[in-house]
Amino acid sequence: MYLTSKHMLMIIVIMMVMSLIMITFSKKTICEWQKSTPFECGFNPMTFKRLPFSIHFFLIAVIFLIFDIEIIIVLPMTLTLKTSMIKMWLITSSMFISILIMGLYHEWINGMLNWTK
Template sequence: MTVILSMFTIMMLTLLIMMMIMLISKKSMMELQKMSPFECGFNPMSNKRLPFSIHFFMIAIIFLIFDVEIVIIMPMISTMKLSMIKYWSTTSMSFILMLLMGLYYEWFNGLLNWTK
């Protein structure tokens, strides 16, 4: 009997709180602008297919490449004392060689030229 009474009390409290929230938080049409999302100064109701500059995309990709590079190189430096120098130097040199090859590829294809 007490379980049913407590469940009923909880349900009534929940309903009461929900009704109070609905009464207090009435949204008017004047607040419609406040409810719309604001995306970096762009009007969200305008054309969705605006021209996108590839330069910003390339900056983001290059940033991610160098960010991952730092995440991989930093543990290499700290494990240099713990591992065998022969294997460590082979691994680190091959990693740096791959990064330099990627940088050369970007440079050769003109991806680092910001003005065309």
């Protein structure tokens, strides 16, 4: 069953009409000034260019990413416990977790986790 040129023309016309209707009635055609401005970190970029930004937000985000990656690595480690040698698995997992604990201790000693400086 082959399409003739009349059928193809009718399909193209229907597609164009449907596209025109979608563009006309879409919500994105309604433009508001507040929605079209960039909004970064809760600050209006059009008023003050250099506002002081607390570095603690950045440090907490980095700590979150470190422990998020830790979870991504530790969860598959438990699945490999059944297929690998237990002694080697214990050595690698304890080394990995001890490095993370030493990093957390370093951040704690340097006061990166203290919000009330």
